[in-house]
Amino acid sequence: MSDAQVVVVVGGGIAGLAAAAFLSGAAGGPARARVTVLEASGRVGGKLWGGEVGGVRVDLGAESVLARRPEAVELARAVGLGGELEPPTTAKAAIWTRGALRPLPGGQVMGVPGDLEALAASGVLTDEGLERARHERSTEVGEDVAVGRYVADRLGQEVVDRLVEPLLGGVYAGRAEEISLRAAVPQLLSIARDGGSLVAGVHELASRPKVVGTPVFQGLRGGLGTLPGAVAAACVRAGVDLRTDAPVDELRRTPDGWRVVTGGEVLHADAVVLAVPAPAAARLLREDAPAAATELDAVEYAGMALVTLAFRRADLAEPPSGSGFLVPPVDGRQIKASTFSSNKWGWLERSAPDAFLLRTSLGRYREEEALGLPDEELVARSLADLREAIGLTARPYDTFVSRFSAGLPQYPVGHLDRVARVRAAAGRVGKLALCGAAYDGVGIPACIGSAAAAAAAVDRLLTPATGEGSTERTMGA
Incomplete structure (x- = not known):
């Protein structure tokens, strides 16, 4: 791919950042394009997000990756975070059902x-x-x-x-x-x-033998929310033009590429990678790929809220044990799960030995009414269930509520056929690839793998068909 080739990546979540990293050489291998990333919000990372609760740095979104699928671990290593990878201290989980915590x-x-x-x-x-x-x-x-x-x-x-x-x-x-x-x-x-x-x-x-020495899950010291920043920094060092607060107002095919309008500015791209949720992708493809847009409009999402609670250990009669518990909806509770973060992550316990942090989740597909409640009500509902489940009576000294109104795409029967139709329709438009949670899996490794495949597809579209040194081989897509 010549230096003149320009790729615009729409979306700065982990999929968009990963696609930019693979195309720009920030994740290893040669640069394949000059890349611009346009993220509509004020930060990159999407559902990977960190912040402080009670003076302690924690994840406010996703907190771990499936390590036995390699894409996320490999990307973390490629951007300099290999030494920060850390498995959970404990994975001893329970199910709160039939009135008791059960293993x-x-x-x-x-x-x-x-x-x-x-x-x-x-x-x-x-x-x-x-x-x-x-x-x-x-x-x-x-x-x-x-x-x-x-x-x-x-x-x-x-x-x-x-x-x-x-x-x-x-x-x-x-x-x-x-x-x-x-x-x-x-x-x-x-x-x-x-x-x-x-x-x-x-x-x-x-019972199949597992890879020796490979944990099932991995996190990062300081939280998984540090990954997007590290990928973004690597992209910038590789020459990527990374813009936040840059929503795309219009996307149109031109005879030699794409016309991308953001904030009144017109950008011209040889190819585009759409790494945004299905509704946003549908809006942008309405004119040039109406069949793809119609299919994307049919993808539904589930909303949820995460409630992070910070307690002083001195206030706890006895800290809960294990990594947390799941809650079957049939039991009619408010929360769907709770993670005992300070137990699960050794780095968190080491960084804040006097605090105990845990979090709960509320809401699922067609049960998103919790998203409209005030933060105080979500905290109160969480505490009420925690009191009944684990006997927790202490009051938190700090709380934080993360809301994801369209957090996870749903994969109903026929979903893979729908994805195939979307990609076929997008392929007919040309020089366009799509990636992210709506297509190939909702987990972080799946999103990164989806980004690798999108970058490889763009590389093939913009590179003469010699097969020499393709991005697909470079990235293992």
Whole structure:
């Protein structure tokens, strides 16, 4: 790609930043383009966000990445944060259900049990629910099926209500009866199509040897919210023109590229990467890719709120143990989960030994009314549930509420087909790539992988078809 090639990346969340890093050489490898990033808000990072609560630096958005999918860890290392990677101190989680905290049973995959003895020992299910799970029924699946429907048919509704819903909901803030098995848990679809026992298949999957020395999750000392800043700084050093408070007002195809209008300024780009939520992408593509816009308009989002609470350890009768707990919606509580941050992250305990920080989450798909409540009410609801769940009676000395009104895209049955149609329609327009949580997975590694694929696609579009030194090979997309 010659020095004259210009790529505009719309969106400064982790996907947009990663795409800019891959194209500019900031993440390693040669520079492939001159890149401009346009972020509508006043900061980069999107749902990766850090700040102080009670004088302690914490994550106010996402706090960890799935380390056994490598993209996020590799990007952190590429921008100089390799030495800051740190796994959780404890991953001992519980489920608050049937009036008690019960251990999350081992040997499960996204709540689907692979060890019925561990499930029985956990006490998560009633005797009736456990008996139903022991009498697994066979069922056929086609190209796709909702996770909740499939698991309920095989193992009973209670497995879905008390295990699958809280675990899957923690990832998607969605509803198991609507989330696509093919999109969200494809390894279970493979088991389903083999025609054998689901429990046995999950047991085999959960028992596979793990990569030696590789933790399941990783965070960063100082919080995962430090990652966007490090990627942005690396991009700027690589020559990226990174702009905040720069919403894109208009995007139009031209004979030789794209016309991008931001704040009255007209930019000309050889190619564009759209790394924004589906509604924003739909708005920008309405004129030149109406078919893609129509599909993107149909992508729904779940809203949620995170409530961070800072306590003085001296005020706690006894700090809670473990990493936190999940809450099945069927139990009718206000909160959906709680993370005991000071237990989970050693760096946080070391940096603030006299404080104890935890957080709760409220809201999920079609249950976003909590987002409209005052901060004080969300704090009060969180404290009421925490008192009942873990006996917490202390009052926090500081609080912070993070709201994500369109936090997580939903992946219903047929989602992957919709994504394929969006990309096909965008491809017909030419010199355009899309990436982010709406397409290839909602996790941070998935978003970075999506960005790598978008950068590779742009590289192919703008590079003569020699195959020499492609971005795809450079980035492992």
